[in-house]
Amino acid sequence: xxxxxxxxxxxxxxxxxxxxxxxxxxxxxxxxxxxGIPLATVAHRMGNALNSFPLLxxxxxxxxxxxxxxxxxxxxxxxxxxxVVGRVRGGLAYVNVLANLVMAGISGAALAxxxxxxxxxxKAMKEQGYKEEVAASITVAAAxxxxxxPPSIPMIIYASxxxxxxxxxxxxxIVPALVITLCLCVQVWYFARKYHxxxxxxxxxxxxxxxxxxxALPALATPVILVGGLLFGWFGPTELAGFTVFYSLFLGAVIxxxxxxxxxxxxxxxxxxxxxxxxxxxxxxxIFAWALxxxxxxxxxxxxxxxFSKDPVVLLMLVNVILLIVGMFMExxxxxxxxxxxLVPPLYAAGVDPVHLGVVVVLNLMIGLxxxxxxxxxxxxxxxxxxxxxxMARVIWPFLVPLLVSLLIVTLVPSISTWLPDLMFKK
Amino acid sequence: xAQPTARVSLIGRTAQVxxxxxxxxxxxxxxxxxxxxxxxxxxxxxxxxxxELARFAHINLVFLLVPLLFREGLHVKIDLLTHRAGxxxxxxxxxxxxxxxxxxxxxxxVSEYQFMAKNGSVPSPGLGIPNIVFFAGAYLGMALLFLTxxxxxxxxxxxxxxxxxx
Numbered sequence: 246x247x248x249x250x251x252x253x254x255x256x257x258x259x260x261x262x263x264x265x266x267x268x269x270x271x272x273x274x275x276x277x278x279x280x281g282i283p284l285a286t287v288a289h290r291m292g293n294a295l296n297s298f299p300l301l302x303x304x305x306x307x308x309x310x311x312x313x314x315x316x317x318x319x320x321x322x323x324x325x326x327x328x329v330v331g332r333v334r335g336g337l338a339y340v341n342v343l344a345n346l347v348m349a350g351i352s353g354a355a356l357a358x359x360x361x362x363x364x365x366x367x368k369a370m371k372e373q374g375y376k377e378e379v380a381a382s383i384t385v386a387a388a389x390x391x392x393x394x395p396p397s398i399p400m401i402i403y404a405s406x407x408x409x410x411x412x413x414x415x416x417x418x419i420v421p422a423l424v425i426t427l428c429l430c431v432q433v434w435y436f437a438r439k440y441h442x443x444x445x446x447x448x449x450x451x452x453x454x455x456x457x458x459x460x461a462l463p464a465l466a467t468p469v470i471l472v473g474g475l476l477f478g479w480f481g482p483t484e485l486a487g488f489t490v491f492y493s494l495f496l497g498a499v500i501x502x503x504x505x506x507x508x509x510x511x512x513x514x515x516x517x518x519x520x521x522x523x524x525x526x527x528x529x530x531x532i533f534a535w536a537l538x539x540x541x542x543x544x545x546x547x548x549x550x551x552x553f554s555k556d557p558v559v560l561l562m563l564v565n566v567i568l569l570i571v572g573m574f575m576e577x578x579x580x581x582x583x584x585x586x587x588l589v590p591p592l593y594a595a596g597v598d599p600v601h602l603g604v605v606v607v608l609n610l611m612i613g614l615x616x617x618x619x620x621x622x623x624x625x626x627x628x629x630x631x632x633x634x635x636x637m638a639r640v641i642w643p644f645l646v647p648l649l650v651s652l653l654i655v656t657l658v659p660s661i662s663t664w665l666p667d668l669m670f671k672k
Numbered sequence: 673x674a675q676p677t678a679r680v681s682l683i684g685r686t687a688q689v690x691x692x693x694x695x696x697x698x699x700x701x702x703x704x705x706x707x708x709x710x711x712x713x714x715x716x717x718x719x720x721x722x723x724e725l726a727r728f729a730h731i732n733l734v735f736l737l738v739p740l741l742f743r744e745g746l747h748v749k750i751d752l753l754t755h756r757a758g759x760x761x762x763x764x765x766x767x768x769x770x771x772x773x774x775x776x777x778x779x780x781x782v783s784e785y786q787f788m789a790k791n792g793s794v795p796s797p798g799l800g801i802p803n804i805v806f807f808a809g810a811y812l813g814m815a816l817l818f819l820t821x822x823x824x825x826x827x828x829x830x831x832x833x834x835x836x837x838x
Contacts, residue, residue, distance in 0.1 A: 262754035263769045264747035267776045274779045285790070287783035292807045295731050298723050304701055304730060480709065487705030510695075517694040521737035522746055528734070576748050618752050 246276045248540035255533065265579050270529035273536040282539075287532055294531030295524055298483055299411050302401050304520045305486030309493055310357025311512035311519075313348070316497025316504050318464045319361045322347050323369075325461030327445075328454060334444045335437025337370045338383050342429045345387035349394035349422060350468020351489060353401075355614055356625050358391040359384060363629045374443040378640045379436075381630035385622045385637075386644040387429055389611045394422035394468075395475055396489070399581055399607045401482055402527065406534070406585040409599045411482040413666040415475060417600045421608065421655045421662055428647035428654075463500050467492060476669060523578050530582030538586060547591035557597045561656050564588055564602075565609055572613015576621065580610050597659075604655060604662040612648050615641055683819050687743055690736040690816065697733035701726050724798035728806055735813030739820040742773065767828035770821045777818035784811045 251272050258268035274287055313319045326344040330336055344366065348358045363384050370380035392399045395415035404411040436442060449457075471489060474480045480488055497504030537543065550560055567588075571580050585606065592602050614622035617638035627634040655661055704726040711717040741747050754765050784807070792804035 258772065259750045260753050261768060262749055262751060262765045263772050264742075264749050266747060267769070267773045270780075271772055271776045274776065278779075283786065284779065284783040285787035287780060288787045288807070288810070289783075289791075291780070292731065292810050295734055296727050296806075298727060301701055301705065301726055301730055304698065304733065305705065308698065308702065479713065483705060484709045484712075487702060488709055490702045491706050513695050513698055514691070517691065517698055517733060517737050518741060518744075518746060520698075521694070521734045521741055522748060524730075524734040525738050525741070526748065574750070574752070576750075579748075619750060 246279045246540075248537050248542035248545065251276050251533070251536055251540065252542075265576055266525045266529040269526070269533035269579065269583075273529075273532040276536045276540070277532075280539075286535070290532045290535050291528045294528045297405055299401055299405050300524070300527070302396070302411075302483040302486040303398050303523065304516070305483070305490050306353040306396050306398050306401075307357070307519045307523075308512065308516040309486070309489045310352040310354055310361065311515045312490070312493045312497065312504075312509075313352060313357070313361040315508035315512045316493050317501035318351070318467070318493060318496055319348070319365065321461045321464040321501065323362065323365050324457050325465045328449075328457050328461070332445045332448075335433050335442035336445050337366070337373055337375065338433040338437065338442055339430060341366045341370070341380075341383050342387045342390075342426060342433060345384075345390050346394065346422065346426050347465060347468055349390040349392075350472060351396075351493075352391055353396035353398045355388040355391040355611055355622050358388040359622055359625045359629065363388070363626055367626075367630045373445070377630055378632050378636060379440075381626045381632050381637060382641050382644040383429075383433070384630075385615055385626040385641070386648060388622060389608075389615070389648055390422050390425055392607055392611050393418045393425060393604070395419060395472060396482065396485060397607065398523075399577060399610065400603060402578060403581050403585055403603045403607055404482075406582060407589050407599055407603060409603060410666075410670075412475060413600050413670060414603045415482060416666045416669055417604050417662040418607075419472065419665055421604050421651070424654055424661060425608075425648065425651040428651045432644070432647045463496055467496075526576070526579050527582060530579055534582060534586045537583075543587050543590050546587045547594060550591040551594060555595055557592070557595045558657065560592055560595050561597060561602075561605060564592065564605065565652060565656060568606060568609035569612060569616070572610045573616045574619050575613070576619065577610040577614060580613070581606065598663050600666055601659040601662045605652070608648075608652050608655060612645065612652065615645060615648070683739075683816070683823055684743065686816060687740040687820060690813065691740050694733045694737040697729040697736075700729040701733070704729070720798035724796055724801070728796075728801065728809075731807060732809030732813075735810045736816075738813050739816040742817055742820050742824070763828055763831065767825055770825035770828055773821035774818055774825060777814045777821060780814045781811060781818065784814070 254275060255268050255272040258271060259265060277284060277286060323344050326340045326347065330339040330343060333339065344362055345358055348362055352358055366384050367380045371377050395418050397415060397418055400414045400418060401411055404414045471485055475485055554560055571584060589599060593599055614620055617623060623637045623641065624634060627637045704722050708722045754762065757765060788804050792802060794803050795801065796806055
């Protein structure tokens with residue numbers, strides 16, 4: 246059984262509706278049995294894939310994502326962002342982007358950000374006169390910031406698969422996230438003029454502004470503390486996640502007094518479900534990726550790509566095309582697990598920095614969350630906004646432009662990703 | 673017919689109990705990591721056992737919840753083609769998915785047995801927990817997933833409503 250037959254079997258089973266984790270695992274198991282490799286490898290690889298300290302950060306960041314609404318942090322972040330840019334034309338669209346950036350500094354997952362902020366933002370934008378599909382599209386595009394700005398669940402998973410420093414990769418996401426924010430704001434500015442986006446007419450008295458700012462401050466300070474902690478070496482990625490959980494609990498229980506036992510339990514239940522869903526895929530993908538490696542698929546992929554070109558820019562552009570297509574059809578974590586071992590060796594051989602490649606891979610796959618037919622973010626926002634998935638799939642395309650422009654910039658200018666980690670770690 | 677119903681509910685209840693264990697594991701992970709931050713930053717202490725215990729809890733959290741996820745239809749699936757299928761074909765595909773999940777679990781359990789037969793007593797470096805205990809969550813969870821998937825397969829084959837996937 247060749248490596249490409251393993252991939253073929255996986256695709257066939259997936260398309261027949263078999264759970265992704267089972268499709269990956271069973272394809273690998275079939276190969277192992279046919280190749281006469283000891284079956285003990287399966288349990289060993291699957292168990293060890295989860296026996297990883299860096300991956301604990303994923304569990305804890307999912308927990309943080311579940312706690313954001315329960316602790317009242319989301320609402321304060323939104324009000325704080327509104328205070329800054331709420332009154333310009335298209336103010337709530339800017340608020341949407343900025344609130345997502347701040348949220349990105351806490352949660353690390355696009356779906357968590359849509360779930361936490363989406364309903365508040367879309368409701369407020371609709372009430373102010375935005376079309377609901379425009380509000381939903383801006384929300385879902387801005388949520389792409391979540392996994393790019395640290396902390397980031399996909400980057401932690403990429404780092405563990407590609408065996409690069411998790412801290413470096415997380416820090417590498419900071420400047421690209423700011424580039425995406427800028428591109429999204431330029432689009433909002435353009436659309437605000439072209440489509441006459443509304444502006445807030447209510448003028449808040451200074452006393453109210455001051456009160457809102459003071460209340461929002463502990464929530465707004467969260468990403469500053471976390472990114473600061475990362476940059477100054479107070480925390481590793483997993484410790485950062487642990488600290489964020491307790492800081493969120495502290496804000497919810499002591500400062501905002503909105504956290505109840507019931508909400509905490511609901512958040513914890515959501516967390517264990519989301520964690521087990523992702524990690525079962527990670528565990529099965531480990532044996533799948535191992536089978537591909539034994540069959541020398543990464544080496545064949547290297548040969549194929551390097552035969553096409555040895556120029557890092559050409560290869561990165563090729564990777565962009567491949568991953569954008571993969572992202573349209575494959576769940577992002579599974580795609581990271583499967584594609585990373587295939588892409589890292591050839592790109593590394595061509596001289597691409599693995600940290601830069603990590604940012605490019607994650608950004609591509611996060612854009613994939615917005616593209617049909619398997620666009621998880623689109624599904625999520627269509628549920629929240631009551632705009633049908635097919636309608637979302639039709640209207641989302643213009644909102645992909647700033648993300649694709651950002652991707653191009655991040656791809657062509659590696660120092661956007663590597664400058665800050667190199668500076669911090671004195672390469 | 674009373675006997676199968678009792679068996680079904682037993683598998684379901686066991687999966688529910690596993691959820692409580694997973695919740696406890698989450699609390700353990702969060703607490704241990706926070707303790708580690710405090711120890712490292714305020715007492716300049718590092719204890720490998722803390723990290724190991726957190727990883728042990730992680731493995732249990734994931735594998736013990738997998739059966740419940742299957743029961744609730746929360747495993748990620750690509751429904752690109754299947755959502756267009758009619759009810760009869762959908763039932764056949766659901767049964768097929770459950771059957772393959774059962775087969776996968778069976779292979780895993782045989783694999784785990786072979787692995788533990790040789791390495792079950794190997795202790796972990798920090799706390800000295802033998803592999804057979806350290807990875808207990810994995811084989812218990814997959815054994816329960818085997819039962820849950822088999823039960824779902826039988827339900828689908830008989831045309832009854834049941835779990836499956838999303």
